[in-house]
Amino acid sequence: MSVTADRLSGTAAPGVPAPPAGLVVLGRYDESPGYVVNRPQGSDSWLFTWTTAGGGELRHGSAATRAAAGDLVVLAPGSPHGYGVAPDAPHWRFWWAHCQARPSWLPWLRPYDRGDGLYVVTPTPAALRARVESAFHRMRTDARRPPGTGEPAPGREATDDRIAVAHDTVARELALCALEEVVLLTAGAARRRPPAPGLDPRIARVQELIAADPGAPHTVDSLAARVALSPSRLAHLFTRQVGQSPMRALREARLRHAARLLEATDLPVERVATASGFVSPFHFHRVFRERFGMPPGAYRSGGPMVGT
Template identity: 70%
Template sequence: MRADGLPDTAAHPDSRDAGDSGDGEDTGRSGNTGNTGDTGSTGDTGSTGNTGDGGDPAPPPGLVVLGHFDQPPGYGVNRPHGSASWLFTWTIAGRGRLWLGGARTTAGAGDLVVLAPGVPHGYAVEPGARHWQFWWVHCQARPSWVTWLRPYGTGDGMYAVTSAAAGVRGRVGAAFRRMHADARWTGTDAPPAASPPNPQVAVAHGSAARELALCALEEIVLLTTADARPAAPRPGLDARIRRAQELIDADPGAPHTVRSLAGGVALSPSRFAHLFSRQLGQSPMRALREARLRHAARLLESTDLPVERVAAASGFVSPFHFNRAFRERYGEPPGAYRTTHGDVSG
């Protein structure tokens, strides 16, 4: 544990090939739940006690799961293995604190905080706060959202978007309520009417409900990022590690290795792997794998390249490993993802 009470998230270096890694996400075990309302088996249950080494569970990938919580002091969620999906939180009242890898932030009313998958994370009521009232959503983010969120990145895949305009907050709140209603739509009759926030967790099972819910979340991301002020760069991140991130993001399909990335920033491979993992909470090869999967998703959305060429262009030597890794991350195989999310017209 660190002095501030947050877990030590340093990961061990991993020199395996990122394209061929087939490790799934370990979502951990649940301890005593500290949330209000009935969250069911896919909700963000949280804990007020000791959850054990596995941490708190997260919803499986491929689902859109959301809820509205108003939590008292002592509530917290800890996922030392991260989550297979993105997590969006929007604070209505009170204060919360969130961490992802080595990045940390506090959230007050009107703040949208987004946590990328695959990195250890957690969140809790801010010490000294009387409560934390917030919306949360687990889903697979559309790749275009990362472009809008990037100016608000604070490191490690955390994005902190601060919005002060009361008019925007009202619109965002309405979008969350509509999203909560749309997620419960069965596809028959009329969609449920948007209602005041309630503690029930909504899970969008059908494709229509899922897409409607994601459209509402896209509106939320657009509204908040258009009105917000960018977060200050995270202090303390080594310039060489930041440069390595830039090398990965600039060309995720390149045959990067720990040795080549270390050479690009003038560090020995062992020192680079240790520093990268300590500062970012994941190994260089894990970060590369996530970047390759995001790149593949963008290609599937915006091109008609065959899946095998998408895999190769994204740095995956084996189409089999690409299909397995993509399904683990996005909850569906590449072909089905393109059918659902693709924008290419014939």
């Protein structure tokens, strides 16, 4: 069975229209051999898949991967893609979710980039898989909350076990919070790919230190001391191999951390700035606006999502 969905902007199951961009839509499928979805025009939203049994194959642009139990595979918007049951697999049981990814998720996914916006987070330790599965169940329950209520509608779980659509702001935000837990659990525990060929291990270590705690009072001197380099040598190596200075990379990490705090907490903007490592609130407002195209307060109020 082959489904061509080149005009659709979201996940296309056989016979099911795709959601428009901006919605949170998810489902749980168990498909037999022959299940294939092709989308030559790609999608306007992100697609997250979590395999629980069997095997699937996914391609995105020129990149491709096979998904097995415990693998989170993420497809970014904008590239032709397709997916289906792997040829030698008896079936493919998986969760999928279409949404606009929060910007703060991207640093967690980037170490698993296989090219062309295909992210393969593998393997998730077996001890965490039940918790990931529980997060998807909670995501589905929260997505099905009727507008204006605090609880799922009675019987909605039994009505349609395959697809759920979050229709209002509360349902969408709760569902995204559950998906964020999936991203953090899998990306934080999976085995990351080796550093790019030729990347100095000391530079890779500095990148890890920045990513682990962007709000810390890092300086070129302090980072250099952690990897037994002189500050000038670190700055030269880092800029040559990464394409930007250590302090530029640190500022980017701090801005992404601030964006996540604005999305996920009610902290005052000044405290967000401090927690993200910015000493001056004025400087924080200026660089945040430069990076995201709006001031922090507008970003928190639901400004346009920035994906890079």
